[in-house]
Amino acid sequence: MSAHLNAALREGDNPELTEERRKATFDTRKLADEFFGSHLARRRREIAKAIDAIPELHDTKPLPFMTREEKVEEAARKVFTLSKHITDIVDLSNNRETQSLNEMVIGIEGMPISLHFAMFIPALQGQADDEQKREWLDRAIRMEIIGTYAQTELGHGTNLRMLETTATYDKQNKEFILNSPTLTSLKWWPGNMGKSCNYAIVVANLIIDDKLLGPHSFMVQLRDENSHETMPNIQIGDIGPKMAYNSSDNGFLKLSNLRIPRRNMLMKHAKVQEDGTYKKPPHEKLAYSAMVHVRSHMITQHAMLLAYALSISTRYSCIRRQGYIDPKKDEVKVIEYQTQQHRLFPHIARAYAFAFAGTESIRKFEIMKRSLEAGNIELIADLHALTSGLKAVVTYLAGQGIEQARQACGGHGYSMASYMGEIYGVGIAGCTYEGENLVMMQQLGRYLIKAVKSVKEGKKPTGYVAYLAHAGQRHSLIDCRPNEGYAEHIRAFEHIARRQTFRAAERLQKYENSGLSTEQAWNNCTVELNRASRLHTRLFIACNFYERVLDVEDMAVREVLEDLLHLHLNYELIDIASYALEAKKIRPNAVSLVDSWEITDREHRSVLGRRDGHVYENLFKWAKSSDLNQNDVLPSHKKHLLPMMLNARKQSKL
Ligand SMILES: CCCCC/C=C\C/C=C\C/C=C\CC/C=C/C(=O)SCCNC(=O)CCNC(=O)[C@H](O)C(C)(C)COP(=O)(O)OP(=O)(O)OC[C@H]1O[C@@H](n2cnc3c(N)ncnc32)[C@H](O)[C@@H]1OP(=O)(O)O
Numbered sequence: 001m002s003a004h005l006n007a008a009l010r011e012g013d014n015p016e017l018t019e020e021r022r023k024a025t026f027d028t029r030k031l032a033d034e035f036f037g038s039h040l041a042r043r044r045r046e047i048a049k050a051i052d053a054i055p056e057l058h059d060t061k062p063l064p065f066m067t068r069e070e071k072v073e074e075a076a077r078k079v080f081t082l083s084k085h086i087t088d089i090v091d092l093s094n095n096r097e098t099q100s101l102n103e104m105v106i107g108i109e110g111m112p113i114s115l116h117f118a119m120f121i122p123a124l125q126g127q128a129d130d131e132q133k134r135e136w137l138d139r140a141i142r143m144e145i146i147g148t149y150a151q152t153e154l155g156h157g158t159n160l161r162m163l164e165t166t167a168t169y170d171k172q173n174k175e176f177i178l179n180s181p182t183l184t185s186l187k188w189w190p191g192n193m194g195k196s197c198n199y200a201i202v203v204a205n206l207i208i209d210d211k212l213l214g215p216h217s218f219m220v221q222l223r224d225e226n227s228h229e230t231m232p233n234i235q236i237g238d239i240g241p242k243m244a245y246n247s248s249d250n251g252f253l254k255l256s257n258l259r260i261p262r263r264n265m266l267m268k269h270a271k272v273q274e275d276g277t278y279k280k281p282p283h284e285k286l287a288y289s290a291m292v293h294v295r296s297h298m299i300t301q302h303a304m305l306l307a308y309a310l311s312i313s314t315r316y317s318c319i320r321r322q323g324y325i326d327p328k329k330d331e332v333k334v335i336e337y338q339t340q341q342h343r344l345f346p347h348i349a350r351a352y353a354f355a356f357a358g359t360e361s362i363r364k365f366e367i368m369k370r371s372l373e374a375g376n377i378e379l380i381a382d383l384h385a386l387t388s389g390l391k392a393v394v395t396y397l398a399g400q401g402i403e404q405a406r407q408a409c410g411g412h413g414y415s416m417a418s419y420m421g422e423i424y425g426v427g428i429a430g431c432t433y434e435g436e437n438l439v440m441m442q443q444l445g446r447y448l449i450k451a452v453k454s455v456k457e458g459k460k461p462t463g464y465v466a467y468l469a470h471a472g473q474r475h476s477l478i479d480c481r482p483n484e485g486y487a488e489h490i491r492a493f494e495h496i497a498r499r500q501t502f503r504a505a506e507r508l509q510k511y512e513n514s515g516l517s518t519e520q521a522w523n524n525c526t527v528e529l530n531r532a533s534r535l536h537t538r539l540f541i542a543c544n545f546y547e548r549v550l551d552v553e554d555m556a557v558r559e560v561l562e563d564l565l566h567l568h569l570n571y572e573l574i575d576i577a578s579y580a581l582e583a584k585k586i587r588p589n590a591v592s593l594v595d596s597w598e599i600t601d602r603e604h605r606s607v608l609g610r611r612d613g614h615v616y617e618n619l620f621k622w623a624k625s626s627d628l629n630q631n632d633v634l635p636s637h638k639k640h641l642l643p644m645m646l647n648a649r650k651q652s653k654l
């Protein structure tokens, strides 16, 4: 590729990076169009340019130097400033555009309206009836009110059926009475609930005439709309600092005999009439729709977090020189080491694979939403299984990739100047929120077991589990020769996933036949079942990557994506260093592959990952700006350590 086609080349950059960019075999803009989709890629460039022109939207100082209070304030300031410009910059109805803007301006550490957009509005869209939407949704979209999604409690997050918050219907007054009867029933964790929100959708167990009807969603006003003071019968606050996400005020909530009107229960699906008659929803789990919405969006979000970490470490690996391969020559860039390439490149391939899988899960969510609006509930189970598996596998593997990227930066990777610590902290939170990963794997496991049962009954399952009905064409991975082409890899992959799923199903059957209860038998098999779920999901990611690459028209982009696909399939299949050949092919394009993610310096917030590669001088600047460097001698040192040392010295002279 002629160098002028590489959009990342700029005057004055570190020559080490320029040298890398000149080697690119493809146009980074065209690859960005594939990674994000051409519309979003173009919009991200326009958004970045718009932000450049508005200084109030820039960081006032690096986030790691801020206290928690300063972070919370900075996020609030930016949200307020953004509210004046946002409609000029993005199409608010486009989630991914809005998310990109937020990440570029506010960053990944959280902000006061995260849950408002991620769950409060989607829950209203999915669960409120038309009249309720007119009352709350329009105000929420205009940001007259800020809401969150309050489901998890101090004592229960996973097992929703055991939520202790109650909503008891009072027929006389046509009201629900909401209560947190125990310490463990306090709502705990909801994002932005501590200080920022004035409304919440509270998930509580519905009780009518002493009958427990399961978790339902209720609109609760938390704070006065004018004074922002806490409403009566409510106790609310922040849960304190967390591993990451410290710009967000995750909160606790206690409800004490709080009365709300009957119409504050979201009634698009389940309904409670004035006389207390209960009407069941058409599908029992429609009340969980906001969670499925976030799960379907988490995949692209985690692909992006992985991309942040890998572009930092790949660029830095081309700046950092350490040691020799040929002792007669200069010290080499650490990227030249085979171990460094093996550490990073499979994760670069995964970042692309995850982004493509994420685009697909969002597309599937939109299809399910439209079909549900037309009264069809058939796609709900498929989407739940798909998003449960993807959410669990991608958050876990992205976390592993981010940690490898951090280690690839050596000591400087451990400094917050690299920003790796925050990226990791935010990434691994996804293993827990929206359903603990091992629990979500079991949800997919249930779906796979059903598919096996139908195969055994002679039926042919369709869609993502169709492969379970194919007779095992191969018996061993030894038969899998990489050069036979990708279809062969996929068949080998299918074989392994199918074998594990049948093994788990047979084991489950064996335990059930032995007289164990269904639940006990299930528990005895969950390790095997989760393995099956993991393999099934990794198969989906690989197949999707394969099919996606076949669609690419630009030959140079297609070729580099095929290199990544080849590496991905081999890595996933054989799991260890079987890809020296692929690593060699990817090496010249390493920097351009990460440049294609078009992550701006403002978005990165990383000294190590700077686009221009001027790392060392900026690390020194970063160190000088530390609060601790504002005094030559720290007051705390004068107070404690200095007297201690002076005293010790005095003692020794005696
Ligand atoms: C603007 C858009 C931006 C989007 C955001 C993008 C990225 C995110 C960025 C940032 C995020 C920032 C912060 C994160 C905020 C985090 C919020 C939260 O964490 S909210 C709380 C989330 N909580 C959970 O996820 C709880 C997990 N637990 C459960 O989901 C359920 O309890 C569980 C484990 C599924 C069990 O439910 P239960 O009712 O007991 O069901 P069973 O296991 O008995 O299963 C019965 C059948 O129901 C099926 N099922 C279960 N769930 C669903 C579902 N959601 N949909 C469809 N079907 C479902 C299940 O498979 C069973 O089916 P079969 O009987 O086998 O047919």
Ligand SMILES: Cc1cc2nc3c(=O)[nH]c(=O)nc-3n(C[C@H](O)[C@H](O)[C@H](O)COP(=O)(O)OP(=O)(O)OC[C@H]3O[C@@H](n4cnc5c(N)ncnc54)[C@H](O)[C@@H]3O)c2cc1C
Binding pocket: 115, 149, 150, 151, 152, 155, 156, 157, 158, 159, 188, 189, 190, 191, 245, 250, 429, 432, 433, 434, 435, 436, 437, 438, 439
């Ligand atoms: C950053 C962050 C933001 C959050 N935001 C929100 C929010 O906005 N709103 C909200 O309502 N909640 C929120 N949460 C809470 C989150 O959804 C829950 O923490 C999550 O669903 C896990 O539930 P848990 O904490 O009860 O974990 P537990 O269920 O207590 O998990 C502990 C362990 O038990 C295991 N386990 C539990 N059940 C089973 C089972 N059936 N089979 C096998 N193993 C099991 C798990 O695998 C795990 O290893 C947030 C959490 C975090 C970390």
